[in-house]
Amino acid sequence: MFEALSDRLTDIFAGLRSKGTLSERDVDTAMREIRLSLLEADVNFKVVKEFIGRVKERSIGSEVMQSLTPAQQVVKIVHEELLRVLGEPARLTIADTPPTVILLAGLQGAGKTTAAAKLAHQLRKQNHHPLMVALDVYRPAAIDQLIALGKQIAIPVYSEGTKADPVKTAGNAVQHARRSANDVVILDTAGRLHIDERLMKELRDIEQRVHPHEVLLVADAMTGQDAVNAAREFHEAVNLTGLILTKMDGDARGGAALSIRSVTGVPIKYMGTGEKTDALEVFYPDRLAQRILGMGDVLSLIEKAQQNITEDDAKRLEKKMRTATFNLEDFLQQMQQVRKMGPLTQLLEMIPGMRGAVKQMGGMPNMDDREVKRIEAIITSMTRQERHDPTIIDGSRRRRIARGSGTSVQEVNQLLNQFREVQKMMKQLTSGKMRIPKRLMNL
Amino acid sequence: MPHPPCPNGDMPMRNLFARRTDRDRRTEDQEQIENAVQKTREGSFGRISSLFRQPVITDETWDELEELLVQADVGPSTAMRLVERARQDVERLELKTPVEAETAVRRQMVEVLGDRAVEPLETMARGTILLVVGVNGSGKTTSVAKLARYLDRRGRTVLLAAADTFRAAAIDQLRIWSERVQAPLVAHQPDADPGAVVFDAVKAAQARSLDFVIVDTAGRLHTKFNLMEELQKIRRVAVKAGSDAAIVSLLVLDATTGQNAILQAKAFLSSVEVDGIILAKLDGTAKGGVAFSVYDELKVPIWYIGTGEKVDDFAPFDHLEFVNALFE
Numbered sequence: 001m002f003e004a005l006s007d008r009l010t011d012i013f014a015g016l017r018s019k020g021t022l023s024e025r026d027v028d029t030a031m032r033e034i035r036l037s038l039l040e041a042d043v044n045f046k047v048v049k050e051f052i053g054r055v056k057e058r059s060i061g062s063e064v065m066q067s068l069t070p071a072q073q074v075v076k077i078v079h080e081e082l083l084r085v086l087g088e089p090a091r092l093t094i095a096d097t098p099p100t101v102i103l104l105a106g107l108q109g110a111g112k113t114t115a116a117a118k119l120a121h122q123l124r125k126q127n128h129h130p131l132m133v134a135l136d137v138y139r140p141a142a143i144d145q146l147i148a149l150g151k152q153i154a155i156p157v158y159s160e161g162t163k164a165d166p167v168k169t170a171g172n173a174v175q176h177a178r179r180s181a182n183d184v185v186i187l188d189t190a191g192r193l194h195i196d197e198r199l200m201k202e203l204r205d206i207e208q209r210v211h212p213h214e215v216l217l218v219a220d221a222m223t224g225q226d227a228v229n230a231a232r233e234f235h236e237a238v239n240l241t242g243l244i245l246t247k248m249d250g251d252a253r254g255g256a257a258l259s260i261r262s263v264t265g266v267p268i269k270y271m272g273t274g275e276k277t278d279a280l281e282v283f284y285p286d287r288l289a290q291r292i293l294g295m296g297d298v299l300s301l302i303e304k305a306q307q308n309i310t311e312d313d314a315k316r317l318e319k320k321m322r323t324a325t326f327n328l329e330d331f332l333q334q335m336q337q338v339r340k341m342g343p344l345t346q347l348l349e350m351i352p353g354m355r356g357a358v359k360q361m362g363g364m365p366n367m368d369d370r371e372v373k374r375i376e377a378i379i380t381s382m383t384r385q386e387r388h389d390p391t392i393i394d395g396s397r398r399r400r401i402a403r404g405s406g407t408s409v410q411e412v413n414q415l416l417n418q419f420r421e422v423q424k425m426m427k428q429l430t431s432g433k434m435r436i437p438k439r440l441m442n443l
Numbered sequence: 444m445p446h447p448p449c450p451n452g453d454m455p456m457r458n459l460f461a462r463r464t465d466r467d468r469r470t471e472d473q474e475q476i477e478n479a480v481q482k483t484r485e486g487s488f489g490r491i492s493s494l495f496r497q498p499v500i501t502d503e504t505w506d507e508l509e510e511l512l513v514q515a516d517v518g519p520s521t522a523m524r525l526v527e528r529a530r531q532d533v534e535r536l537e538l539k540t541p542v543e544a545e546t547a548v549r550r551q552m553v554e555v556l557g558d559r560a561v562e563p564l565e566t567m568a569r570g571t572i573l574l575v576v577g578v579n580g581s582g583k584t585t586s587v588a589k590l591a592r593y594l595d596r597r598g599r600t601v602l603l604a605a606a607d608t609f610r611a612a613a614i615d616q617l618r619i620w621s622e623r624v625q626a627p628l629v630a631h632q633p634d635a636d637p638g639a640v641v642f643d644a645v646k647a648a649q650a651r652s653l654d655f656v657i658v659d660t661a662g663r664l665h666t667k668f669n670l671m672e673e674l675q676k677i678r679r680v681a682v683k684a685g686s687d688a689a690i691v692s693l694l695v696l697d698a699t700t701g702q703n704a705i706l707q708a709k710a711f712l713s714s715v716e717v718d719g720i721i722l723a724k725l726d727g728t729a730k731g732g733v734a735f736s737v738y739d740e741l742k743v744p745i746w747y748i749g750t751g752e753k754v755d756d757f758a759p760f761d762h763l764e765f766v767n768a769l770f771e
Contacts, residue, residue: 039519042701045510108724109580109697138752140623141616148611148633193727220580224516224701226729247579250664252703275579275609 022070027059030074041292043255044228047262055081075293082289085258089283090242090267092123095213098183099131101174103210105203105238106218107230108191111246111272113142115218116188117149118272118280119244123184124155131182133173134159135166135206136190146188153277156182166190167205174210187212194233207238216269218244219260227256228263235264246272249279253292326426328387331419332379335372377405378415390416495545504541505530508548515730518702521739525551549766556745556762557738563691563719563746563759564590564655565597570688572645572656572681575721576674576711577695579662582723584613586695586749587659588620589757590721593747595624599654604644605630606637606677607661617659624754627651637661637673638680645684656685665710678715693746695721698731708737719746722760726751734760 031052038048058077094100102119104112113136120130132150134157136142143159150157158173170187177185189206192199207215217231217240234240243264245257248271257268268283379387381404386393393401393416402409491511494504505526512522525548532538532547564573573590577583584607591601603621605628607613614630621628629644641658648656660677663670681690692715696704711717725731725748734745745760 036519039513040702042516042703045514107699107727109582111580114579139616140619141612144615145610145612152611195728220697220699222578222697222700222703222707224699224704224729224733225514226516226699226727227701229728230699247664249666250578250703251666251706252701256701 021061021063022059022073024060026070027056027074030059030071031056034074034078037294038255038258038292041253041255041294042222042224042227042259043292044225044259044262047228047259050262051081051085051258078293079289082258082292083285085261086285086288087261087267089285090269092269093213093241094128094184099174099177099185100183100214101185101187101210101212102214102216103187103189103207103212103238104216104218104244105189105234105240106191107193107220107223108139110191110218110220111244112136112191112218113145113149113188114275114277115216115244115246115270115272115280116146116186117153117155117277119270120150120155120184120186121153121277122280124153128184129182130155130184130186131173131177131180132157133170133185133187135169135187137162137164137166138190142190149277156180166202167209170206171209185210194230194237200233200237203234204237214241215239216242216244217260217264217266218246219256221245221247221254221256221271222250222252223256225259228259231260231263235266240264240266242266242269244268244270244272245283248281249273249275253294254288255292257288258292326423328379328382328390328419331422332376335375374405374407374411375415378402378407378412381405390419491548492545495541495548497541500533500541500544504544512732512735515732516701516736517730517732518705518736521555521736524739525555525735528554552735552766553762555735555739556766557742558744564594565599567655567689567691569652569654570649570656570685571654572641572658572685572688572690574658574660574674574678574681574690574692574715575695576660576692576715576717577662578664578697578707579610581662581695581697581700582721582749583607583662583695584616584620584659586693586721586723586747586757587617587657588624589749589754590693590747591620591626591657592624592754593757594655595626600651601626601655601657602644602648602651602653603628604640604656604658606640606644606658608633608635608637608640609661613659613661620754626657627653638677641677641680642684645681645688665707665714671710671714674711674714691719692717693719693721694743695723696733696737698722698725698733698748699727699729700733702733702736704733705736705740708741708743712741712743717743719744721745721747721749723749725749726756734765 034055035048035052038051039045043051055074055078058081059074062073062077092100092102104116104119106112116132120132123130132146132155134143134146136146143162147157147159158169158176160169160172166189173187174185177183187206187210189203190199192203194200215238217234219227219231223230231240243257243260243266245254245268248254260266261268268285268288271281271283271288273279273281378401381401382393386397386401398409398412402412405412491508494507494511497504508529509522509526512525513519517525529544529548529551532551533544536543536547538544538547564571575583575587575590587603591603594601603617603626605614605617607617608631611633614633618628618630627647629640629647631640631643637660641656644656644658658677658681660674661670663674665671678690678692681688692711694708694711694717696707700707708717708720720734720737720743722731722734722745731748737743738745748758748760750756750758
């Protein structure tokens with residue numbers, strides 16, 4: 001559904017390869033695609049409008065660099081402009097006189113409690129002594145959740161139960177931190193709707209009681225157009241100082257980040273990238289920009305691959321691909337490796353330019369546990385010679401393999417067809433019909 | 444028997460009567476939708492009506508309509524299709540007045556949402572297993588409680604299964620809800636096998652001849668391969684333990700979610716065969732417009748909407764009323 005912007009623009013500009021400058025008409029067509037791409041990434045409509053205006057201004061009449069196609073030139077401008085809006089990663093403010101007070105706020109389900117634990121965990125690694133404070137007296141068991149998380153990562157949690165007033169609790173917690181030599185206080189507030197006047201007032205009261213050094217908005221990367229309204233209201237109520245973007249380990253393009261940045265101007269400080277308490281990363285503007293543009297998250301793919309495939313394996317496979325000696329044994333091994341990383345289609349879609357290719361091939365063989373086991377059985381029922389040269393597998397061999405693996409001849413045929421498809425793809429890859437990023441090849 | 448207190452303390456009087464007439468229920472459900480979309484209406488959807496109060500329909504009117512739909516999270520491609528179809532209608536039927544054009548738009552919006560859904564769960568056979576799934580923070584546990592109350596008020600018996608054994612205190616959260624809605628709960632220890640919880644819950648419900656088992660599963664991002672596999676396993680366990688029981692998978696979508704909702708629905712659909720969607724948190728300024736794109740792209744119907752913090756803030760989704768309310 002979401003085609004990479006560069007793919008789209010390449011199509012548009014296919015007709016006008018080597019032009020000196022970008023004309024207004026070229027740019028207009030390109031802007032339409034960029035607009036669509038940003039809207040699909042959930043960037044707020046008004047933010048998109050402003051953004052397009054700026055990109056257009058910069059693009060018209062701009063010199064197409066020698067090394068770039070017009071499409072690449074426009075993408076480059078868009079990318080630069082995106083980076084400018086996203087801004088530089090900012091560090092957490094640590095107060096001169098402890099304790100540093102950090103207030104976390106956001107809508108329900110954004111991930112505040114998890115973010116509190118992740119932040120505490122990270123600060124402790126930097127030799128701080130954080131105290132987490134449970135101020136969510138509304139959601140059932142929210143306090144228990146923070147206490148349980150605190151126990152898991154051995155960080156103290158201050159709570160006065162669900163009957164207490166969060167504003168008073170917050171004040172008491174800061175006092176408590178002073179006494180018990182905690183130099184950072186992380187206040188986990190209840191999720192609230194930005195239009196809930198009573199709860200927004202409560203948040204303001206907490207802020208005025210404790211004068212936090214950081215007020216971080218915790219926002220879900222999957223948020224849609226409404227991110228702008230929520231961010232604006234929170235900013236008006238409590239003067240945000242930064243943003244934590246959560247659930248970045250999914251496949252949301254994260255356009256909300258751009259919207260929130262545009263509306264509030266506050267820097268993005270962290271990104272939540274997993275369920276574990278150490279999955280909190282500093283924010284990489286470049287990666288987020290690529291993601292918003294739907295250009296695939298190559299770096300994430302490389303990281304994923306590195307976790308699961310050893311360098312030797314990858315090198316051997318690469319050589320096989322290049323020399324086209326990829327056989328059924330490699331096929332099996334590769335399948336087992338890839339299974340560790342997730343469905344192959346999903347992986348391929350992370351590579352820029354591959355999305356279309358996957359579609360063209362009518363999708364990759366979908367592999368679930370049972371299927372991999374079946375394939376394993378079929379391949380291990382082959383002789384060595386057959387595995388290295390499947391062309392020798394005739395009808396009689398097929399029947400034998402089917403009997404030996406407890407499958408049917410049809411299933412054996414199906415596997416052989418699948419293998420041929422993959423082989424074909426390998427050839428295409430190595431002959432350069434499909435581009436695969438250099439960094440990926442150099443794994 | 445006194446009802447448990449609602450989370451915010453205020454309890455409508457009518458809750459004291461366990462059985463009410465269909466008519467009562469009907470108007471109440473309508474009210475729920477009305478209230479929920481109130482904010483939505485005041486936001487960009489409300490401006491759709493004023494768009495058609497202008498004396499003539501111009502190209503700009505259509506462009507503005509498209510913009511308003513996009514701002515409601517309908518998604519650019521669905522919005523474009525919607526406008527295009529409405530526009531064709533207007534031309535084909537030679538509609539002249541803005542009021543007629545507005546009707547055409549409404550009709551298209553209802554159509555994009557598919558056939559009118561009938562009350563899906565209320566009438567299902569005894570022993571039905573409801574798997575409530577979704578990404579982290581979408582509102583699963585709250586929806587489970589609301590659904591339990593909803594079915595209870597329609598005279599059906601329910602049992603809750605705390606199959607989110609991963610998130611800290613998720614079991615405690617469901618336990619508190621189970622006390623509030625007075626539904627029995629089957630729970631194991633944190634980090635226990637969710638499949639085992641489901642098995643025990645189904646067996647317990649069978650032993651007590653209860654109508655529904657509502658399974659609260661752990662939140663999982665749809666891109667996590669292993670977690671989606673785990674969900675399939677939970678479903679397999681439910682199938683096995685329930686023998687002939689119907690298994691219904693309900694996906695909880697956060698109404699503030701943007702276009703990613705489509706990818707979520709797609710992934711959960713292929714993992715546990717999602718039957719219907721609960722659109723949660725439709726009480727903010729979020730438009731829930733993604734409901735249009737989800738049905739448009741995947742044909743998964745919206746069954747219920749969550750409309751507030753209270754356990755009774757829950758209603759069946761009605762296309763016609765939803766769209767009409769947006770225009771009023």
